Amino acid sequence: MAPHRNPPLPNQQQQPKTAGANSKLDKTWGKVSRVTEFLKxxxxxxxxxxxxxxxxxxxxxxxxxxxxxxxxxLGSEATRLVSALTSRFSATLSGLVKQGLVRQAGTADGRRHLWEVSR
Incomplete structure (x- = not known):
């Protein structure tokens, strides 16, 4: 008996999301690209x-x-870019934890991690 095969899925063409002027996607992309520029x-x-x-x-x-x-x-952009920087540094901290260079030292507000250098 031959194994059961699912029928092929229909070919779906999805349009890529494009950022319109002042759209949420455009604003987010702008922050990310500015952060990339600052951290280059x-x-x-x-x-x-x-x-x-x-x-x-x-x-x-x-x-x-x-x-x-x-x-x-970063001047006037500092406040606007902090959330994108936080995301970038969060990924960096995860890597540093895996390397044993940084550790979690509890939480603030029961939710946000507190970090310190492993001594």
Whole structure:
């Protein structure tokens, strides 16, 4: 007896999402591309580790992003880019945890992770 085969799925053509002027997608993409531009010649691992080493207490990812934005002199864009920077640094922190360089030191508000350098 031959194995059962599902019928092939119909060929569906999906149009790629394009960002219209002032659309949510356009605004998000703008933030991401600006963050990419600011971080282009920088090492995210070094940025995060440097900020954590200088911190006097365990720090949230958002605080790391805010500190970087202030120190990098992003000017009026700093506030607007913090959420995209937070996302970028969150991924960086996950990698640093896997390498044993950073650890979670509890939570703030029972939700946001606090980070510190592994000593």
């Amino acid at each position: 010649d920088r090492n995210n691992r070094h940025i995060v580790l440097d900020i954590l080493r200088r911190a006097e207490r365990p720090t949230t990812t958002a605080e790391i992003a805010e500190k970087f934005a202030n120190e990098a002199d």
